[in-house]
Amino acid sequence: MVTMEGLYYSEDHEWVRVDGSRATIGITDYAQHALGKIVYVELPEMDEYYKAGDVFCVVESVKAASDSFAPVSGKVIEINEELEDSPQLLNEGPYENWITVIEMDDPTELENLMDEDAYKVFCEKEE
Amino acid sequence: MKKYDKLIFEISRKGRCAFSLPESDVPRVPLEDLIPSHLLTKEEVDLPEVSEVDVVRHYTLLSNKNYGVDTGFYPLGSCTMKYNPKINEDMSSLDCFANLHPYQPEDTVQGALALMYELDNMLSEISGMTRVSLQPAAGAHGEMTGLMIIKAYHENRGDTKRTKIIVPDSAHGTNPASAAVVGFDIIEVKSAKDGTVDMQSLKEALSDEVAGLMLTNPNTLGLFEKNIKEIANLVHEAGGLLYYDGANMNAIMGIARPGDMGFDVIHYNLHKTFSTPHGGGGPGSGPVGVKEHLVEFLPVPIVEKSGDRYFLDYEKPLSIGKVKSFYGHFGIMIRAYTYILAMGAAGLREASQKAVLNANYMMIRLKDHYKLPIEEVCMHEFVLGGLKEETNGVITLDIAKRLLDYGYHPPTIYFPLIVHEAMMIEPTETESRETLDEFIEALIKIAKEAKDDPNMLKEAPHNTPVRRIDEALAARSPILKWQKE
Numbered sequence: 045m046v047t048m049e050g051l052y053y054s055e056d057h058e059w060v061r062v063d064g065s066r067a068t069i070g071i072t073d074y075a076q077h078a079l080g081k082i083v084y085v086e087l088p089e090m091d092e093y094y095k096a097g098d099v100f101c102v103v104e105s106v107k108a109a110s111d112s113f114a115p116v117s118g119k120v121i122e123i124n125e126e127l128e129d130s131p132q133l134l135n136e137g138p139y140e141n142w143i144t145v146i147e148m149d150d151p152t153e154l155e156n157l158m159d160e161d162a163y164k165v166f167c168e169k170e171e
Numbered sequence: 172m173k174k175y176d177k178l179i180f181e182i183s184r185k186g187r188c189a190f191s192l193p194e195s196d197v198p199r200v201p202l203e204d205l206i207p208s209h210l211l212t213k214e215e216v217d218l219p220e221v222s223e224v225d226v227v228r229h230y231t232l233l234s235n236k237n238y239g240v241d242t243g244f245y246p247l248g249s250c251t252m253k254y255n256p257k258i259n260e261d262m263s264s265l266d267c268f269a270n271l272h273p274y275q276p277e278d279t280v281q282g283a284l285a286l287m288y289e290l291d292n293m294l295s296e297i298s299g300m301t302r303v304s305l306q307p308a309a310g311a312h313g314e315m316t317g318l319m320i321i322k323a324y325h326e327n328r329g330d331t332k333r334t335k336i337i338v339p340d341s342a343h344g345t346n347p348a349s350a351a352v353v354g355f356d357i358i359e360v361k362s363a364k365d366g367t368v369d370m371q372s373l374k375e376a377l378s379d380e381v382a383g384l385m386l387t388n389p390n391t392l393g394l395f396e397k398n399i400k401e402i403a404n405l406v407h408e409a410g411g412l413l414y415y416d417g418a419n420m421n422a423i424m425g426i427a428r429p430g431d432m433g434f435d436v437i438h439y440n441l442h443k444t445f446s447t448p449h450g451g452g453g454p455g456s457g458p459v460g461v462k463e464h465l466v467e468f469l470p471v472p473i474v475e476k477s478g479d480r481y482f483l484d485y486e487k488p489l490s491i492g493k494v495k496s497f498y499g500h501f502g503i504m505i506r507a508y509t510y511i512l513a514m515g516a517a518g519l520r521e522a523s524q525k526a527v528l529n530a531n532y533m534m535i536r537l538k539d540h541y542k543l544p545i546e547e548v549c550m551h552e553f554v555l556g557g558l559k560e561e562t563n564g565v566i567t568l569d570i571a572k573r574l575l576d577y578g579y580h581p582p583t584i585y586f587p588l589i590v591h592e593a594m595m596i597e598p599t600e601t602e603s604r605e606t607l608d609e610f611i612e613a614l615i616k617i618a619k620e621a622k623d624d625p626n627m628l629k630e631a632p633h634n635t636p637v638r639r640i641d642e643a644l645a646a647r648s649p650i651l652k653w654q655k656e
Contacts, residue, residue: 080568083647084647132643
């Protein structure tokens with residue numbers, strides 16, 4: 045399993061890359077591996093507001109359709125439309141290919157997420 | 172001819188045909204005189220041109236590719252692929268049933284109505300419910316009907332803020348889907364470490380906005396929800412109703428009754444538990460049973476009896492209405508009725524006991540070779556979590572594909588979602604010890620192959636007409652119909 049330094053991780057296997065108040069969100073290598081070949085990504089709507097814990101995206105693989113939960117609260121300011129035609133990008137490069145960018149309204153929520161080391165331990169327990 | 176894989180269009184030859192009609196003695200009329208020309212196609216209709224023997228061989232060869240419970244073991248978890256006794260077919264093809272018309276006057280179909288009335292009684296007795304509607308066409312349709320009844324019950328009491336249905340994370344996907352179709356919001360509750368409903372999560376989810384809880388018992392892990400009495404009390408105290416998903420009813424016939432556990436609504440799957448055809452279009456049948464306080468909401472019509480006479484009762488003002496054209500899949504009701512009478516009460520109980528025994532036997536024999544995430548006595552099915560030891564990258568999908576080479580229909584895989592690399596095995600009661608042993612040996616061999624030759628498993632199946640398909644490509648860009656080149 046691959047993880048990346050400098051990212052925040054949720055228990056639902058999303059990662060967050062923070063740049064000021066911009067939170068770029070994707071799913072982790074663990075998540076894409078567990079899901080198997082991804083065939084469809086239902087992207088969030090632009091300008092939609094999500095509270096942390098809300099379902100913001102559905103990732104469908106050959107095994108199952110799986111909800112993704114917003115790791116932080118905020119408004120959607122960018123979506124990765126490339127995933128509409130090429131959902132397999134999430135398998136090929138889970139950390140290079142993001143799903144959405146959210147304008148965070150409460151960066152202290154990041155404290156509820158894990159750093160790389162904590163996430164590694166978390167995944168080992170999940171196994 | 173196992174490799175036969177042609178389409179009917181591919182064996183077509185211009186001018187070949189399967190009939191020879193005498194010269195018509197009726198004058199020909201131009202098509203345009205009968206049908207307005209703007210409705211006629213301008214292109215030539217491209218139908219396959221084949222001889223009679225071509226047609227017969229084509230479809231016979233295709234039918235030989237079928238795999239069904241009549242050709243082999245079919246351990247598809249949560250689906251109860253039990254043998255369908257042939258007496259069911261004999262009874263449903265009797266002239267007095269097969270040639271009925273649904274619009275016949277009631278006086279001429281008293282036997283058919285009596286069968287429906289008695290089947291309602293039998294299914295009520297087996298589940299501990301008051302009345303059963305035989306209308307729903309399959310399991311998910313039964314769920315929808317049951318949830319509509321729950322909704323109607325709350326609305327009739329003026330309790331309009333109950334907009335949520337609780338579903339455990341181990342539930343069949345149809346449960347949240349049906350609840351969404353009926354207009355409910357879904358609250359998912361987590362399972363505890365032992366695979367049953369986590370009581371704390373359930374307590375937190377309950378409120379005066381909850382219309383009900385949907386539960387499968389035994390659940391999809393094949394485990395009996397031991398806290399069911401407490402769960403029922405909690406849900407009822409919060410003003411909600413309890414819905415029983417009857418998918419796993421094959422584990423408890425004649426042993427425990429959902430009605431006694433505290434459930435208010437249940438759907439059966441006659442095509443699982445009561446040996447009617449399953450898969451390949453069935454058709455299915457998903458009767459819905461309810462307790463006394465919900466009877467008035469059942470779909471109309473319901474068969475009632477007055478003196479010696481049976482009749483279809485439409486006089487139910489609070490009914491949710493019809494959920495199926497006519498009265499449901501009557502041919503399937505005959506088969507289930509036949510099965511219940513042929514088995515008798517003691518026979519049904521024994522069927523469940525043997526289904527549970529067969530599953531436990533397989534689980535114990537396989538647990539040295541495959542991961543068993545929750546080690547408990549199981550009910551009629553059990554869930555493994557992929558290979559036990561060094562996997563060499565071999566995943567459950569590879570194991571399932573390799574089983575095809577051994578001539579088996581694989582078990583359900585990657586469900587329930589809460590078990591990694593899940594393989595859900597349900598042998599049913601109709602399988603002999605020899606059949607179970609042969610299947611177990613195949614799975615043990617595959618576990619050994621994973622050690623010795625993992626690449627061979629990655630490329631399985633090897634002996635099937637079609638090899639490993641690209642499931643992602645099939646999902647993304649499916650070719651759904653033949654197109655002329």
